[in-house]
Amino acid sequence: MKKAILILGIILLVLLYYLGLFSKQDTLPLSSDFFSARTYTERESTLDLKEIGFIKKRASEPLPLTRKELEALYQTQLDRGVKNLPTVSLALLRKAKEARERGEIEKAQEWTTYAMKISPALSQPHVEMAKIYWKKNPFHLHQVFSEILKAQLKKFHDYPSLLRLTYHGLYLLSNAILMSFILFGIMILIKYLPLYFYDLRKNLTQELRSLLLNGLKVFVLFLPIFLRFDLLWSLFFWATLLWGYVPHREKKLIIFFLIVTTYFPFFLKSSSSFLNTPNSEILLEMNEANHGNWTRATEEKLRAWIRTQPNDSEVLFTLGLIAKKQGQYAQAEEYYRKAIEYQPRFSQAFSNLGNVYLAQKQIPSAISAYQQAIQIDPHKGAYYYNLSRAYSQETFLSGKIDRTFQKARELDPALIDFHSMVVDSPHMNRFVIDESLTTRTLWERCLHQFMGKEGFLYLLFKAWFEKVPSVIPFLAPILFLTFLIGFSRYARARRFLTRCPMCGSPTHRFYLETQKQEFVCFNCYRIFVQKEKLHPKIMEKKSLQAKAFQKEEQVTRTFLSYLFTGFGYLWRGQSFKGLLLLFLFFIFILRFLFWSGLIPDTRLQPQSSPLLATLWGGLFLVFYLLNVWDLRRQKPSFEMETEKD
Numbered sequence: 001m002k003k004a005i006l007i008l009g010i011i012l013l014v015l016l017y018y019l020g021l022f023s024k025q026d027t028l029p030l031s032s033d034f035f036s037a038r039t040y041t042e043r044e045s046t047l048d049l050k051e052i053g054f055i056k057k058r059a060s061e062p063l064p065l066t067r068k069e070l071e072a073l074y075q076t077q078l079d080r081g082v083k084n085l086p087t088v089s090l091a092l093l094r095k096a097k098e099a100r101e102r103g104e105i106e107k108a109q110e111w112t113t114y115a116m117k118i119s120p121a122l123s124q125p126h127v128e129m130a131k132i133y134w135k136k137n138p139f140h141l142h143q144v145f146s147e148i149l150k151a152q153l154k155k156f157h158d159y160p161s162l163l164r165l166t167y168h169g170l171y172l173l174s175n176a177i178l179m180s181f182i183l184f185g186i187m188i189l190i191k192y193l194p195l196y197f198y199d200l201r202k203n204l205t206q207e208l209r210s211l212l213l214n215g216l217k218v219f220v221l222f223l224p225i226f227l228r229f230d231l232l233w234s235l236f237f238w239a240t241l242l243w244g245y246v247p248h249r250e251k252k253l254i255i256f257f258l259i260v261t262t263y264f265p266f267f268l269k270s271s272s273s274f275l276n277t278p279n280s281e282i283l284l285e286m287n288e289a290n291h292g293n294w295t296r297a298t299e300e301k302l303r304a305w306i307r308t309q310p311n312d313s314e315v316l317f318t319l320g321l322i323a324k325k326q327g328q329y330a331q332a333e334e335y336y337r338k339a340i341e342y343q344p345r346f347s348q349a350f351s352n353l354g355n356v357y358l359a360q361k362q363i364p365s366a367i368s369a370y371q372q373a374i375q376i377d378p379h380k381g382a383y384y385y386n387l388s389r390a391y392s393q394e395t396f397l398s399g400k401i402d403r404t405f406q407k408a409r410e411l412d413p414a415l416i417d418f419h420s421m422v423v424d425s426p427h428m429n430r431f432v433i434d435e436s437l438t439t440r441t442l443w444e445r446c447l448h449q450f451m452g453k454e455g456f457l458y459l460l461f462k463a464w465f466e467k468v469p470s471v472i473p474f475l476a477p478i479l480f481l482t483f484l485i486g487f488s489r490y491a492r493a494r495r496f497l498t499r500c501p502m503c504g505s506p507t508h509r510f511y512l513e514t515q516k517q518e519f520v521c522f523n524c525y526r527i528f529v530q531k532e533k534l535h536p537k538i539m540e541k542k543s544l545q546a547k548a549f550q551k552e553e554q555v556t557r558t559f560l561s562y563l564f565t566g567f568g569y570l571w572r573g574q575s576f577k578g579l580l581l582l583f584l585f586f587i588f589i590l591r592f593l594f595w596s597g598l599i600p601d602t603r604l605q606p607q608s609s610p611l612l613a614t615l616w617g618g619l620f621l622v623f624y625l626l627n628v629w630d631l632r633r634q635k636p637s638f639e640m641e642t643e644k645d
Contacts, residue, residue, distance in 0.1 A: 003552055004559040007190055011564070014182060018231055065095060070114045077118060078422050081325040081429030083436070084292045089119035093128050100128075100135055108132055121158050121291055126151035130611075148611070159287040159442045167271060168597045174264040176586035178232060180579050181257050185235030187570050188254075192245040193238075195497045196221070198506045230469040232261045236480065243487045244496030251488075253575050258484060262477040266463040271450070278305070279449045282315065283442055289318045290436035313343035314437060314445065320349070321436060324356055325429055332356045347376035348435035351383050358390055359428045366390045381412030382433040385419065389432050500524055501573075503542065504549040558631055565627045568634075581627065588620045 070092075077085055092115040099108035109132050115125040130147035133140060155161040200214050220241065224234035239246070239254045246254065274280055285301050288294050299322055306315050320335030336353040340346050354369030370387040377383070385408035391401045409416045415433070423430050451459060468475045497506045500521035507521040523542055526532045533539075553571075561568030566581025595613075 004556040007186075007556065007560060008563065010190070011183060011186055011560075014186060014231065015179065018179065018182060065092070065111065067110065070118075074114070074117055075425070078430050079425055079427040081434060082293050083290075084119040084121045086119050086122060086292060089115040089122055089125060092118070093124055096128055096132075100132055105132060105136055121154065123151040123154035123158070123161060126154065134611075144611070157439050158291070159439045160284060162439060162443065163284075163446070164597055167275070168594070170271060171268065171598050172587060172590045172594070174268050176583050176590055177260055178264055179586045180582040181260050182231065182235060183564065183567060183582055184253060184257065184570060184575070184579060185232075185239050187567075188239045188242060188246060188250065189235070191499070191571075192242040195245045195499060195506050196242060199497055227470045227472055227475075232265065233468055233470075233480070236261050237483070240480075240484050240487050243484075244491035244494065245498060247498075247573065249573070250575050253579070255484070258477070258480060262466075263460075263463050266466055267459075270459070274450050280446070283446055283449075286315065286318050286437060287439075287442055289322055291439075294322060311342045313339040313346055313349070314441070316342070317346065317349050317352070318437065320352060320356075321434060324352065324359070324434065329356050329360050345376050347373045347380065347383070348437070350376065351380075351386055351433075351435050354386055354390065355428070355432045355434055358386075358393065358432060361393075363390055363394050367394070379411060381408040381410070381416055382435060384408035384411065385416055386432045502528060502550070503546040504553075505545070561627065561631050565624060568631065584623065588616070588623065591616060592620075 073085075073088065092111045096108040096111040096115065099105075099111065109129070112125050112128045112132060115122070115128070119125070126147045130144045130151070133143040133147065155165055196217075200217060221238075224237045229237060236254075236257050239257060243251065243254065282301070282305050285298050285305075288298050289302065299319070302315055302319050302322075306312060306319065309315065316335045316339040320332045320339065323329075323332035323335060333353065333356045336349050336356065339349045340353070343349070350369050350373035354366040354373065357363075357366035357369060367387065367390045370383055370390060373380070373383045374387065384404045388401050388404035388408060391398055391404060405416075419430075419433055425431075464477045464481070466476060467473055468477065468480075495508060497508060498519070499505070500507055502520045502524040505521050505523075520529065523538075524546065527534060527539055527542055528546070557568035557571040560571065564582060565585040566578045566583075568578070569575075569581060570578030572578075
């Protein structure tokens with residue numbers, strides 16, 4: 001039990017250090033402010049109601065909440081061509097939450113419904129609606145889960161939400177893997193470092209050569225401390241140093257340890273750095289302009305970007321979209337033309353350019369632009385819908401109107417039905433369908449900018465030549481690979497001690513025990529396998545040693561498995577299963593530690609979700625109880641059958 005407590009203390013100290021609790025500056029890669037990039041959700045997002053011509057009051061005054069006023073606001077939003085007004089929707093959700101808590105369910109449902117209409121891209125209204133359905137009738141679970149599912153799907157269609165979700169997932173998965181390998185490295189040290197010291201003591205003589213060699217071994221052991229390697233590289237260094245003592249199946253994981261330690265911190269650090277670059281910031285601005293309620297600051301940042309990157313067709317397209325919705329048709333036409341010049345197959349730009357021509361009554365030019373958009377992408381219903389609108393301005397008797405409209409409805413019935421319903425307005429923003437940059441387009445651009453012009457393979461290559469945190473700045477993972485190869489070749493040429501799994505004795509002489517398929521020492525083989533009758537004192541001493549060792553091993557792995565699921569398998573030698581269970585265990589722990597995410601959505605005050613918390617808590621409980629059940633049904637690795645004789 002003392003050994004188990006000692007190991008637990010070492011593990012806790014190492015993990016706490018890894019969490020950065022022992023230093024003023026958090027240690028990478030697990031850091032509380034690792035993802036510190038400002039996103040559009042962290043900027044002030046104010047809605048100037050005077051600007052949209054709806055309320056002639058100060059913007060700081062309370063938002064009107066009557067059905068008539070909300071409907072008027074919704075119609076004005078459609079006239080402006082704005083897809084989402086998150087400030088208004090989140091204000092409605094706060095009111096809906098207060099009404100729900102007071103028991104005014106119908107009022108809460110009405111406000112939540114308008115929050116959905118005003119900001120269809122937001123996931124929060126669906127979460128609130130799920131709570132309302134739960135409040136109305138807890139037994140109608142299909143309605144509750146339907147809204148929760150819609151909320152999750154909305155996150156995948158909203159670029160900022162998807163960005164947060166991706167980085168949050170990457171962070172949790174990477175650190176769960178790294179923490180699992182930290183425990184693997186600690187296990188290697190505790191199990192095989194005693195053999196290293198036993199070898200030192202055994203070979204310690206008065207000969208000068210032996211003294212120098214053993215002194216060098218001690219120096220190499222403390223080399224990571226002298227060179228100030230970080231935790232992961234130190235553990236990998238020591239695991240490689242013990243290569244000769246480690247069984248074959250664990251040697252494979254040491255090689256994988258090198259790959260994990262090379263790539264995961266590198267990609268975490270690169271991802272964090274990318275979040276703070278202008279490239280990442282401009283993507284969020286573009287998303288706000290294409291899918292939200294842009295501000296003057298948004299437009300100014302896009303203009304500033306285009307001054308330094310004049311051939312960025314997607315930013316030009318976004319500026320054209322803003323100009324068109326503000327009625328600045330000449331400027332919008334210029335932006336769209338430039339976007340097409342730099343990207344000739346930009347079908348969305350052709351369609352929107354046609355909308356600008358249509359607004360200026362240039363019907364032939366509009367028809368030509370729509371036809372070019374259809375030629376590039378003949379599967380977009382919006383292009384046919386806009387073309388039918390242009391034909392309707394040319395003549396009311398042409399069959400081309402009906403044919404193009406029916407083609408549009410055939411390709412995208414939901415979109416066409418929606419626009420047919422909201423078109424009850426002479427405003428041009430509602431007369432035709434303006435294309436915008438999709439979440440997929442923004443995400444593809446994000447990945448392309450993250451990987452750079454060289455591509456993903458270059459990043460894989462570059463990671464091996466990154467600096468390792470130490471006092472020697474030129475150290476790189478390639479040197480650790482060389483160290484690993486050199487030690488593996490050295491281990492082949494020299495005979496290393498190994499530990500008997502039955503009694504724990506260091507020995508060179510191992511024999512195969514046929515039933516267990518384990519290698520045991522010479523004396524254990526004779527006594528416990530061959531059942532030889534040796535001297536009673538020898539047999540008694542070996543039996544007591546084996547019994548004490550087996551008991552200590554059983555207590556250690558059982559005790560630690562209750563605290564770190566899977567550690568027992570790791571200790572027992574079932575390394576792959578142990579690492580998998582440890583990985584899942586740390587996924588749960590990190591999920592609970594970073595419940596609100598690494599890049600919190602500050603548009604709305606954090607709301608606890610009892611259903612989601614219950615789901616995660618239930619999954620963890622089932623996972624833990626299955627581990628306990630498996631522990632209780634495990635038998636000792638070896639049984640001392642000689643005591644029955």
